[in-house]
Amino acid sequence: MPFKWKSKGRTKYSPDDLKSAVLEVVNENKALRTTAKKYNVDKMTLKRYVLKYQTDKDITFSPNFVSSQIFSSDEESLLVEYLLTSANLYYGLTPKQTRKFAYQFGQENNKKLPENWKKNECASYDWLKGFMSRHSQLSLRTPEATSLGRATAFNRHNVQEFYKNLRNLLEREPYGPESVYNLDETGVTTAHKPQKIIARKGQKQISKSTSAERGILVTVCCAINALGNSVPPFFIFPRVRIQDYMIQGAPPGSIAVTHESGWMTADNFVNYLDHFIKHTKCSKENKCILVLDNHDSPISPKALEKCKLNGIHLLILPPHTSHRLQPLDVSVFGPFKRYYNEQADAWMVGHPGQTISLKNIPELVGLAYVRAFSPSNITKGFSTTGIYPFNPHLFEDIDFAGAEVTNRPNQELGQNPEKEIDINDPTAQPGTSISQQESTAQSSTSSFQQKSTSNATKTTSVLFKSPEEVRPYPRVPPRLKKGGRKPRRTRILTDTPEKEAIDAEYNMREEKKRMKTKIQQVK
DSSP states (O other): OOSSOOOSSOOOOOHHHHHHHHHHHHHHOOOHHHHHHHTTOOHHHHHHHHHHHHHOTTOOOSOOOOOOOSSOHHHHHHHHHHHHHHHHTTOOOOHHHHHHHHHHHHHHTTOOOOHHHHHHTSOOHHHHHHHHHHOTTOOOOOOOOOOHHHHHHOOHHHHHHHHHHHHHHHHHSOOOGGGEEEEEEEEEESSOOOOOOOOOTTOSOOOOOOSOSSOOEEEEEEEEETTSOEEEEEEEESSSSOOGGGGTTSOTTOEEEEOSSOSOOHHHHHHHHHHHHHHHOOOSSSOEEEEEOSOOTTOOHHHHHHHHHTTEEEEEOOTTOHHHHOHIIIIIHHHHHHHHHHHHHHHHHHSTTOOOOGGGHHHHHHHHHHHHSOHHHHHHHHHHTTTTTTOTTOOOGGGGGGGGGGOOOEEOSSSOTTSBOOTTOTTOOTTOBHHHHHHHHHHTOOHHHHHHHHHHHTTSOTTOOOHHHHSOOOOOOOEEOOOOSOOOOOOBTTSHHHHHHHHHHHHHHHHHHHHHHHHHHHO
16 A cells, blocks of 8 residues: 555645635536536536535535644644754654654653554654655754764864964964965775675675775875865885885875884874975964864974974864864865775776785875865865864854753762862863853753744643653763863964973873883883
């Protein structure tokens, strides 16, 4: 049986057309068949209503059938708003969860529910399909997996602190787009991800050859500027000695270094700065801004001193926000990985029985690099992150909705309301007391949540329960203030106070390492 039953041969007409047809037949003695054809009304239906009208002048011309709808239009609108809000909070409902929620919503509001709903304790699939078709703003989407750290750290406070630091730098010097850079590294492996292929329809398992189950990682460090240009790649191979093949086929100007792990280290970062300075020609007379992520392992006093001497202002992003604030992550690395996999796929097809090795990595990267690091992709990354052109008001409330789930006050066992808030909470606002934080958390509920509550209040009677009352939006409970490592934040690393703090922290770490080595030697 089809989901939507379609009438065969039954014509559609409005009550006004039916009334006009009846009046013409009765008052003007028009032919029944001709009038029915004129108004697109069924002949037998017109005849039936003519006989009714001749008997009783007060008949109604509306259809006498009643459509069976479980929820009213206003109630379905509340359900739609609840589903969209949950998706914005990064806690969207699956089709199965939506059906169960609809059953709970109907049960709590004493709706007349079908027997199969009561038997299965969830709404039917046909209801969900009809509900989705009635509300075109809803669709079944595959969500992007987002870690809890990214969802909570991307809040208005952290983002505005970053823009505040960026504004501070832009006001010091007249920086143009050619002087605003973004630096980040990505990894490519010898085991690529195969692309889609054409195969037999209905076949249960489709396979395609790759080099290995787990490949060897090579780090590629890249930098771009807001003008649309890029610095040649910087390769870090997991080897001890540098070989000639490490830059064969790579983009012109590329260099390669080695490290046992293949990762970026403090020494390799200093080497990269030499590479960066060579190609950007930055100096104290030609300063630039270099935006990079919050991974502080490559940052060392030597690197900061080199930046200071060559007019490089290092600005780090807030932790776990690179997916929205870093131009390379937003618009360049995605196409680069896709093009790299395409080139690796083509290489495997052209070399059957052979595997991709480290010798092939530079050439594959070179082919993908030309396509991904285009001026349009690069400039789009800077504009969509608000870095250049500078736009600190780029993100709206809906962009920070994921952080609302963990926007919570801190509670102490004591009764002093003026104690400082937990600085380890990435969503906490520094400089406010617990009592202030509680009022902020209560008032920071997003506008779309408030709207749903207000709509629920004016929809039906007092006994009506809104979707949020039946199934509250996710919200973490308050937690006790606990110690832990010092949280990272957005900073201008080359400013004197930050540089001195990093130097002191670095020296302390090195001293601990020396003491540990000395103790082990004594033992």
